[in-house]
Amino acid sequence: MNKVYQLLVSILIFSLVLGGCGSSSTTATTESGQTEAATTEAVAEKTFKDTLTIAHWEEPATLDPQYSNMISWFIVEKNIFNGLLDYVNDEYVPVLATSWENLDDTHIRFHLRDDVTFQNGEPMTAADVYFTLKRATESPKSASSYKTLDIENTKIVDDYTIDVALTMPDEAFFNTLSSGRGYIVSQKAVEEMGEAEFARNPVGTGPYMVSEWVSGTEIKLTAFEGYYAGVAQTPNVIYKFIPEASNRAIELETGDVDVALNIAANDVERVREMENADIVMVPSYRYTTLTMSMQDEILQDKRVREALVYAIDKSLLVDVVYGDTADVLNGVMPTNAIGYKEMTPTEYDPEKAKALLAEAGYADGLTLDFQVDPGSEYLDIAEIVQSMWQDVGVTANIITMDRPSYLAQGYNYQISVRAGNANHPSNILIIYDSAFGDRIQPNDAYIDNALNEFRQIYDDAKRKEVLDALQDYIWDIKYTIPLAHTKTIYGVSNNVENFVPDPLGLVDWSQVTVTE
Amino acid sequence: MLRFLFRRILMMIPVLLGVSLVVFIMSYFTPGDPAVMILGDMATQEDIEMMHKELKLDEPFVVQYVNYVKNIVTKGDFGTSYTTKQPVLDELLARFPNTFKLAGLSVILSVLIGITVGIISATRQYSILDNVATALSFIGVSMPNFWQGMMLIIVFSVWLGWLPPSGFSTPLHWILPAVTIGTSSAAQIMRMTRSSMLEVIRQDYIRTARAKGQSERVVIWRHALKNALIPIITVVGLSFGRLLGGAVLTESIFSIAGIGKLMVDAINLRNYPLVQGGVLFIAIVMSVVNLIVDVLYAYVDPRIRTQFTTFNIRKKYRMEGDRDE
Numbered sequence: 001m002n003k004v005y006q007l008l009v010s011i012l013i014f015s016l017v018l019g020g021c022g023s024s025s026t027t028a029t030t031e032s033g034q035t036e037a038a039t040t041e042a043v044a045e046k047t048f049k050d051t052l053t054i055a056h057w058e059e060p061a062t063l064d065p066q067y068s069n070m071i072s073w074f075i076v077e078k079n080i081f082n083g084l085l086d087y088v089n090d091e092y093v094p095v096l097a098t099s100w101e102n103l104d105d106t107h108i109r110f111h112l113r114d115d116v117t118f119q120n121g122e123p124m125t126a127a128d129v130y131f132t133l134k135r136a137t138e139s140p141k142s143a144s145s146y147k148t149l150d151i152e153n154t155k156i157v158d159d160y161t162i163d164v165a166l167t168m169p170d171e172a173f174f175n176t177l178s179s180g181r182g183y184i185v186s187q188k189a190v191e192e193m194g195e196a197e198f199a200r201n202p203v204g205t206g207p208y209m210v211s212e213w214v215s216g217t218e219i220k221l222t223a224f225e226g227y228y229a230g231v232a233q234t235p236n237v238i239y240k241f242i243p244e245a246s247n248r249a250i251e252l253e254t255g256d257v258d259v260a261l262n263i264a265a266n267d268v269e270r271v272r273e274m275e276n277a278d279i280v281m282v283p284s285y286r287y288t289t290l291t292m293s294m295q296d297e298i299l300q301d302k303r304v305r306e307a308l309v310y311a312i313d314k315s316l317l318v319d320v321v322y323g324d325t326a327d328v329l330n331g332v333m334p335t336n337a338i339g340y341k342e343m344t345p346t347e348y349d350p351e352k353a354k355a356l357l358a359e360a361g362y363a364d365g366l367t368l369d370f371q372v373d374p375g376s377e378y379l380d381i382a383e384i385v386q387s388m389w390q391d392v393g394v395t396a397n398i399i400t401m402d403r404p405s406y407l408a409q410g411y412n413y414q415i416s417v418r419a420g421n422a423n424h425p426s427n428i429l430i431i432y433d434s435a436f437g438d439r440i441q442p443n444d445a446y447i448d449n450a451l452n453e454f455r456q457i458y459d460d461a462k463r464k465e466v467l468d469a470l471q472d473y474i475w476d477i478k479y480t481i482p483l484a485h486t487k488t489i490y491g492v493s494n495n496v497e498n499f500v501p502d503p504l505g506l507v508d509w510s511q512v513t514v515t516e
Numbered sequence: 517m518l519r520f521l522f523r524r525i526l527m528m529i530p531v532l533l534g535v536s537l538v539v540f541i542m543s544y545f546t547p548g549d550p551a552v553m554i555l556g557d558m559a560t561q562e563d564i565e566m567m568h569k570e571l572k573l574d575e576p577f578v579v580q581y582v583n584y585v586k587n588i589v590t591k592g593d594f595g596t597s598y599t600t601k602q603p604v605l606d607e608l609l610a611r612f613p614n615t616f617k618l619a620g621l622s623v624i625l626s627v628l629i630g631i632t633v634g635i636i637s638a639t640r641q642y643s644i645l646d647n648v649a650t651a652l653s654f655i656g657v658s659m660p661n662f663w664q665g666m667m668l669i670i671v672f673s674v675w676l677g678w679l680p681p682s683g684f685s686t687p688l689h690w691i692l693p694a695v696t697i698g699t700s701s702a703a704q705i706m707r708m709t710r711s712s713m714l715e716v717i718r719q720d721y722i723r724t725a726r727a728k729g730q731s732e733r734v735v736i737w738r739h740a741l742k743n744a745l746i747p748i749i750t751v752v753g754l755s756f757g758r759l760l761g762g763a764v765l766t767e768s769i770f771s772i773a774g775i776g777k778l779m780v781d782a783i784n785l786r787n788y789p790l791v792q793g794g795v796l797f798i799a800i801v802m803s804v805v806n807l808i809v810d811v812l813y814a815y816v817d818p819r820i821r822t823q824f825t826t827f828n829i830r831k832k833y834r835m836e837g838d839r840d841e
Contacts, residue, residue: 140559217683
């Protein structure tokens with residue numbers, strides 16, 4: 001045992017020594033910075049770190065924007081690419097385009113900036129825009145977003161002008177262009193490198209470019225000197241991939257990262273208590289909702305659906321599941337979605353629920369299958385709803401399985417929880433569309449027409465009319481039970497400055513600085 | 517010996533063919549559509565069909581399998597990952613150094629602790645030391661890795677601030693994960709060493725060694741341990757092989773880019789080429805480790821060594837006899 005003890009002690013000492021070495025070597029590199037800080041403190045100036053380290057929850061499979069479909073991938077791409085336009089403070093603002101005008105209902109002319117270069121040194125021209133749009137229609141991950149784009153009739157007018165043709169009037173097209181799938185790629189780079197290579201070493205017009213990608217560990221970005229909007233403040237950005245939510249909080253506490261993305265609701269308090277960091281929370285575009293299958297005979301009865309709504313105490317549920325990281329949702333879209341309409345909340349009323357169930361012929365109770373997609377907060381929601389429904393005589397059988405098996409069933413389930421993550425009604429309300437093979441399948445002619453109609457209206461007031469009526473209808477018909485509108489939660493070190501949170505997490509790091 | 521090696525390597529071919537076929541069949545019949553997994557639940561039917569074509573999932577099973585094996589044999593091409601579009605072999609090789617380092621370090625640590633403590637327990641059977649070590653080993657075996665990992669992070673990273681909480685880039689990063697895995701396999705090795713040593717210590721030749729006046733240290737470390745090593749090598753080899761297949765939980769907790777997490781993610785996304793390539797890769801690694809263990813047996817135990825030679829001699833005689841007839 002003496003030997004064991006000695007061994008343990010020596011391991012401890014060894015780790016201590018190593019610890020000592022590690023910190024001494026880091027001080028060696030930062031020593032100059034620190035002394036500088038000490039001297040310049042007198043003149044009240046700050047020194048900045050040359051690297052911003054971000055704890056990210058998921059590694060992108062690709063950095064090719066037209067072949068991306070996950071927020072976690074766009075978060076990195078946001079800093080490498082720019083789109084033609086962006087959506088800021090409720091309006092579309094120019095980015096790579098200087099302006100645009102509707103030539104007629106289905107033709108839009110975009111004027112492009114003439115001072116933009118790609119990270120490979122090539123100037124950005126209308127040919128690159130055309131190339132980007134064309135490959136978007138060919139990618140299984142983007143094609144449906146661009147379904148109204150008529151690439152055949154889209155014409156390059158000159159180097160900095162392009163006429164985009166649509167198959168039908170489509171207001172939602174601007175939303176697609178402002179999304180990650182609208183980031184402009186360099187035609188020359190894609191053609192020279194090939195798609196597989198481009199996915200790892202993308203070439204865009206953005207403030208940063210990929211300098212190193214250590215598979216499964218981190219992506220290092222370095223500032224692009226020729227960025228048209230001015231070179232980024234911090235020369236290096238590192239995305240460290242840390243899938244464990246609690247570890248992202250820990251890394252923030254130990255100072256190993258400056259920003260932690262996607263902090264879990266149950267870590268929020270912990271981060272708030274940290275001396276060196278705090279929580280920054282903004283409403284996201286993500287909302288959770290219960291869905292009911294309209295292919296199911298029991299649920300086709302509106303009284304049953306209403307009863308299920310009355311039986312849920314939404315504010316209690318949201319409080320238990322999310323604390324202050326989400327708000328009760330009284331509407332069919334996230335509150336900050338384009339054209340959101342606030343609805344009168346349905347009161348929690350178990351007696352009314354029982355009465356409605358009895359009226360529908362289920363006085364003795366009712367059993368429903370509740371399929372729960374693994375991951376996130378779905379199971380928590382399902383269990384709380386289960387117990388609330390139990391009070392009015394509805395038994396919910398919670399069924400969980402791994403995601404692929406779940407998706408493979410072809411959406412044949414009575415009740416499920418779903419989260420949506422979009423800010424444009426055409427992308428949010430698509431789950432009610434008959435053409436969309438999702439779990440609701442209402443085959444509702446009114447909804448189908450309205451969905452098709454509103455996006456063709458360019459006039460804001462008129463579009464709002466159709467959209468408001470559609471939201472009223474969906475709220476009333478109750479194919480779904482909207483529950484909560486969640487927040488995007490950042491853990492941010494106190495040393496980070498100029499941090500502007502984004503609802504989706506797509507933060508532009510080019511203006512952010514980190515003090516020593 | 518060379519013949520033995522050659523035979524063993526030849527035997528790997530049917531094993532690997534079998535493994536690849538089984539994995540292929542299993543992934544073919546597992547519920548879940550890779551195209552749906554890649555595109556998410558917002559995908560339309562056309563998107564999904566587009567994806568099926570791109571992934572060549574519309575081809576019949578046999579064609580898919582034959583092409584797969586053909587590409588491996590003729591081009592060394594294990595296919596490309598559905599999600600990243602990178603060659604499967606590159607993805608595996610990018611992760612393997614981390615897994616190998618983690619497995620190697622943990623095995624070294626567990627061998628150091630396990631054998632030392634095991635020997636002490638055996639030589640002082642039923643002493644307090646033995647009982648304490650036995651109790652500790654039970655704790656070590658039954659303590660879940662993820663819990664232990666979290667505790668180590670909280671103590672050494674958050675409270676003491678000595679070690680980084682995650683990552684695997686510098687030797688400092690290696691300590692916590694290696695300790696996490698090392699302690700649980702150390703407990704196993706300790707148990708094995710103890711029982712194996714206890715058996716050997718009672719043998720006549722140990723008494724003889726003592727009788728001829730050898731010091732106790734030489735008796736234990738040279739005479740006894742050498743004879744007790746075979747089962748220990750087996751356990752070490754097995755746990756090394758298992759760790760080379762990836763330690764999923766530990767990798768997740770410490771955010772280490774290893775084979776284990778890669779494989780689990782691949783399975784969850786129904787990323788078949790990566791799953792198939794990964795299983796084949798692990799099968800190869802496992803076979804190689806087994807081979808090394810067998811060679812080590814021969815190195816440690818002269819009796820096994822002579823078996824190889826007598827086997828060859830016998831075979832030679834038989835062949836000569838055949839010729840005579």
